[in-house]
Amino acid sequence: MNCGSSSVKLAVVDPVTGERSLSCLGERLGSPEAVAHLTTAAGRRTVPLAAGSHREALEQLLAEVLAADLPPLTGVGHRVVQGGSRFRASVRVDDAVLAEVLELAALAPLHNPANAAGIEAARAVLGDLPHVAVFDTAFHQTMPERAYRYAVPTRWYEEFGVRRYGMHGTSHRFVSGRAAELLASQGRDPATLRLVVAHLGNGCSATAVLGGRSVDTTMGLTPLEGLVMGTRSGDVDPAVLDLVSSRTGEDVHELVRQLNSASGLQALSGLTNDVRELSAAAESGHAGAALALDVFTYRAAKHVAGLTVALGGLDALVLTGGIGENAAGVRSGLLTRLRHLGLEEDAAANADHGRGGDPAGRITVAGDGPLALVVPTDEELLIARDTVELVAS
Numbered sequence: 001m002n003c004g005s006s007s008v009k010l011a012v013v014d015p016v017t018g019e020r021s022l023s024c025l026g027e028r029l030g031s032p033e034a035v036a037h038l039t040t041a042a043g044r045r046t047v048p049l050a051a052g053s054h055r056e057a058l059e060q061l062l063a064e065v066l067a068a069d070l071p072p073l074t075g076v077g078h079r080v081v082q083g084g085s086r087f088r089a090s091v092r093v094d095d096a097v098l099a100e101v102l103e104l105a106a107l108a109p110l111h112n113p114a115n116a117a118g119i120e121a122a123r124a125v126l127g128d129l130p131h132v133a134v135f136d137t138a139f140h141q142t143m144p145e146r147a148y149r150y151a152v153p154t155r156w157y158e159e160f161g162v163r164r165y166g167m168h169g170t171s172h173r174f175v176s177g178r179a180a181e182l183l184a185s186q187g188r189d190p191a192t193l194r195l196v197v198a199h200l201g202n203g204c205s206a207t208a209v210l211g212g213r214s215v216d217t218t219m220g221l222t223p224l225e226g227l228v229m230g231t232r233s234g235d236v237d238p239a240v241l242d243l244v245s246s247r248t249g250e251d252v253h254e255l256v257r258q259l260n261s262a263s264g265l266q267a268l269s270g271l272t273n274d275v276r277e278l279s280a281a282a283e284s285g286h287a288g289a290a291l292a293l294d295v296f297t298y299r300a301a302k303h304v305a306g307l308t309v310a311l312g313g314l315d316a317l318v319l320t321g322g323i324g325e326n327a328a329g330v331r332s333g334l335l336t337r338l339r340h341l342g343l344e345e346d347a348a349a350n351a352d353h354g355r356g357g358d359p360a361g362r363i364t365v366a367g368d369g370p371l372a373l374v375v376p377t378d379e380e381l382l383i384a385r386d387t388v389e390l391v392a393s
Helices: 054-066 095-106 112-125 138-142 154-160 169-184 239-248 252-261 264-269 275-283 287-311 321-326 328-337 347-351 379-392
Strands: 008-013 020-027 035-040 043-048 076-080 131-135 194-200 204-210 213-217 316-320 371-374
Touching (some): 008 054, 020 054, 035 054, 076 112, 076 379, 138 169, 138 213, 169 194, 169 213, 169 316, 169 371, 169 379, 194 287, 194 321, 264 275, 264 287, 287 328, 321 328, 328 347, 328 371
Parallel strands (some): 076 131, 194 316
Antiparallel strands (some): 035 043, 194 204, 204 213
């Protein structure tokens, strides 16, 4: 389960094969338009949900799921965005863990309360099954202090937990592990492998992974820091808030909302945050779309190059996420800016999204230098595997 403030994604996953016997998207939870779209072997159907509380809608959705023809369930895995410095790995959920997830809502007010609501609803309906929390931040708990500390008053860190936590850890862990497997078959040693994993979607982050461990990442206290994203600004001078507030009278909460939901590609282009539409518009001469893509690839390349400092070099750049896996033009622009690192685009392989002859998903010219790969992410499969592992233990 991946429960958001007004939506939930759910899948029944075989942790060995990755096969989905059911997938579900619940939308507009808590409103009169609340619906769930369920897909099984029998086809796809849409079910209206009651316009009650978030928990009531989730419980009804889970009842619909259980009414489907499913294999026996082993456990329930929940994506939780913020685990703070307390949770360094996935854990079995009990009342104490749930209380800590809610306490950490101060660090992720848009995410953790919804994640907790999903856990509560699932425990109410599926109380006979064990539940597991898989934290987005856990993978980044191996970062050294030099990477996670901000140069701010120490009191902020000690009393309020102001530090860099990173996000997208579930995706980064799955993709870096899969890339290590693919490269091991080509003679690369996973224990010393230096990867930069770029998860590029509506939300974007890049992580330096050394020997399977996160040593630095671009997102910080919240998912707002780092790369330019669909509607998020990425890095911005904090003094901007003071300047704009003094001119408009808007408070910091409203300005942060705008940095999260009215900035990024959407703001730069004045058009959309959809890279497919932006690419088509740029080819047709739309100046805003061209600017948005130029800023996006430039800032992404700058962060990727910067993360190589944490690694002492680079063996492979691994691209994933909706944009990273599917937008050949964006990948091409990124590789062009990273040519000085030894990454030379293989145009044919890139156009084929790395699905051609090279089993590792390579999209750069083969050689002794660093490679760029396309590796599809699968966060649901990783959550399923963590769940089964913890249930078994």
